[in-house]
Amino acid sequence: MRTTVGIIGAGPAGLLLARLLHRAGIDSVVLESRDRAYVERRQRAGILEQGTVDVLRAAGAGERMDREGLRHDGIELRFDRRRHRVDFPALTGGKSVMVYAQTEVCKDLIALQFDEGGPLLFETEALAVEGAETEHPRVRFRHGGGDGAYGGDGAYGRDGAEDVLECDYVVGCDGFRGVARGAVPAGLGRTFERTYPFAWLGVLADVAPSHDELVYARHDRGFALLSMRSPSVSRLYLQVPAGTDAGSWSDEEIWAELERRLETADDWTLRRGPLTQKSVTPMRSHVHEPMRHGRLFLAGDAAHIVPPTGAKGLNLAVGDVVTLARALAHRTRTGSDELLDAYSATCLRRVWQAERFSYDMTALLHRAPDATPFDDRLQLARLDRIAGSRAAGTDLAEAYTGFPIG
Ligand code: APR
Numbered sequence: 001m002r003t004t005v006g007i008i009g010a011g012p013a014g015l016l017l018a019r020l021l022h023r024a025g026i027d028s029v030v031l032e033s034r035d036r037a038y039v040e041r042r043q044r045a046g047i048l049e050q051g052t053v054d055v056l057r058a059a060g061a062g063e064r065m066d067r068e069g070l071r072h073d074g075i076e077l078r079f080d081r082r083r084h085r086v087d088f089p090a091l092t093g094g095k096s097v098m099v100y101a102q103t104e105v106c107k108d109l110i111a112l113q114f115d116e117g118g119p120l121l122f123e124t125e126a127l128a129v130e131g132a133e134t135e136h137p138r139v140r141f142r143h144g145g146g147d148g149a150y151g152g153d154g155a156y157g158r159d160g161a162e163d164v165l166e167c168d169y170v171v172g173c174d175g176f177r178g179v180a181r182g183a184v185p186a187g188l189g190r191t192f193e194r195t196y197p198f199a200w201l202g203v204l205a206d207v208a209p210s211h212d213e214l215v216y217a218r219h220d221r222g223f224a225l226l227s228m229r230s231p232s233v234s235r236l237y238l239q240v241p242a243g244t245d246a247g248s249w250s251d252e253e254i255w256a257e258l259e260r261r262l263e264t265a266d267d268w269t270l271r272r273g274p275l276t277q278k279s280v281t282p283m284r285s286h287v288h289e290p291m292r293h294g295r296l297f298l299a300g301d302a303a304h305i306v307p308p309t310g311a312k313g314l315n316l317a318v319g320d321v322v323t324l325a326r327a328l329a330h331r332t333r334t335g336s337d338e339l340l341d342a343y344s345a346t347c348l349r350r351v352w353q354a355e356r357f358s359y360d361m362t363a364l365l366h367r368a369p370d371a372t373p374f375d376d377r378l379q380l381a382r383l384d385r386i387a388g389s390r391a392a393g394t395d396l397a398e399a400y401t402g403f404p405i406g
């Protein structure tokens with residue numbers, strides 16, 4: 001097999017990159033180790049920045065998002081039983097966010113790829129990236145029996161057979177545990193990371209959200225988040241100790257703890273309903289520099305991880321692949337490597353701003369196991385400042401609604 005751009009991973013990064021390259025007339029092949037149902041069902045992110053919304057619309061992938069997505073003009077911060085609304089348009093000159101789950105973004109991009117794009121091979125695991133330092137990098141992979149765009153009937157090989165994808169460029173969109181980052185020689189890259197002593201227990205509930213916007217709550221018992229997937233499906237999270245087993249929490253215990261942490265001084269109440277999904281997400285900050293080695297590029301979670309508090313993961317991935325697609329199109333049009341050579345530095349400026357915001361939002365709202373009464377008062381003072389200062393509120397609103405791409 002041969003293609004111009006070999007893409008490892010069919011999450012938001014890989015799927016959007018394939019779409020943007022197709023629109024630029026550049027062929028690619030996407031290799032995805034999981035099956036289509038798993039990718040379309042995997043509960044991850046839910047908030048699209050204005051910039052992400054604009055990119056999806058421009059790529060012809062925004063039609064269902066515009067029909068079914070929920071535009072949100074603010075979030076509520078809840079602390080000390082108080083409620084403070086951060087008004088995005090008022091603080092950012094008109095920006096907002098869209099509530100539209102990454103599962104739906106992936107479904108839309110997979111459908112477009114199957115209809116119009118190049119090969120998207122599910123159940124096809126990349127085993128290694130070779131020759132990244134050469135002009136002909138390659139991906140060694142193992143065929144699966146999945147329902148790939150052209151791989152389902154075995155057109156590209158038999159179940160389990162090993163094969164090689166010859167490329168001009170390889171892009172690792174294979175997430176935190178993928179293989180692409182491992183192709184960067186240890187001495188040529190640097191990793192910056194921080195782990196947290198807590199995680200998020202997330203649930204899906206068949207009940208209308210109890211507030212019309214997201215609610216981020218700081219409580220002495222720990223953080224809680226009220227989010228949503230639709231007018232009839234709620235998405236809720238609780239801070240739990242790192243390593244918590246989701247099965248160790250009963251539905252009743254989850255609802256009772258959410259009610260405690262989301263408590264207010266007024267008569268607001270939390271509506272309950274059947275929980276349809278329960279999982280624990282670990283929290284980490286991680287950046288791999290540089291995001292490139294020869295003709296291998298890293299994008300999305302393959303290059304960086306943020307704690308989910310700032311809803312930045314998917315939106316950072318979008319910024320990376322927009323920057324890379326623009327650089328590859330420039331190379332195809334002009335023969336110049338100028339934008340490709342600037343890819344890593346261009347992305348990392350935005351990545352580190354998102355890392356800073358995600359870290360600050362996490363520190364602002366979560367209660368560390370070793371928190372002291374002094375730490376508690378500092379958190380409340382920071383929240384009070386955001387509630388009472390246009391400058392402090394603007395910093396949060398500008399970061400939450402998104403940093404410029406490129
Ligand atoms: N071969 C093929 N595919 C692989 C391999 C491999 N060796 N290793 C991982 N993958 C696939 C995974 O199965 C997954 O579908 O790569 C994909 C990576 O997707 P994500 O983890 O979603 O990462 P990314 O596309 O960068 O998305 C970034 O979007 O999913 C949200 O919030 C989430 O922060 C995340 C953001």
Ligand code: PHB
Pocket residue numbers: 044045046047214227228235308309310311
């Ligand atoms: C979600 O709806 O999954 C979600 C929303 C906001 C966050 C994180 C996750 O900060």
